Amino acid sequence: MFFGGHVANLIELIRTAAIKLYFDPYDSVRFETMATALAMEETEISKRVEAMIRTGDLKARIDTHARVVYSRADNERASTLREMREHTDSFVQSARAVVLFSDLLREDVVLK
Numbered sequence: 001m002f003f004g005g006h007v008a009n010l011i012e013l014i015r016t017a018a019i020k021l022y023f024d025p026y027d028s029v030r031f032e033t034m035a036t037a038l039a040m041e042e043t044e045i046s047k048r049v050e051a052m053i054r055t056g057d058l059k060a061r062i063d064t065h066a067r068v069v070y071s072r073a074d075n076e077r078a079s080t081l082r083e084m085r086e087h088t089d090s091f092v093q094s095a096r097a098v099v100l101f102s103d104l105l106r107e108d109v110v111l112k
Contacts, residue, residue: 015040019048020058023069031067042067 003010018038023029031049035042049069052058059072104111 015048016052016057019045019052023049023058023060023071026071027073028068028070031069034069 031042031046035045053060060069061072062069
């Protein structure tokens with residue numbers, strides 16, 4: 001009745017979510033295994049996974065020769081160093097503000 005025009009889109013969204021949920025706990029998955037588990041054709045799975053990688057919905061890479069999808073996990077060390085750099089920059093900015101404020105107090109500068 002009201003869902004008639006939306007059924008195809010809903011099925012696409014459900015299949016995309018199913019692929020994400022199936023792939024999430026694994027480091028690598030064979031297309032054959034995924035196709036069997038999701039009751040889909042292997043070629044359809046590979047096309048969907050490729051599209052999801054292109055759009056950024058799935059962080060993975062594909063070994064087309066072995067027909068395997070590998071998870072592309074974020075580099076923990078790099079992200080930790082990036083966070084440390086951000087905290088350091090924030091601390092340096094705060095320290096400079098305190099030094100400037102103390103210099104202003106020492107020189108009896110009043111801002112109005």
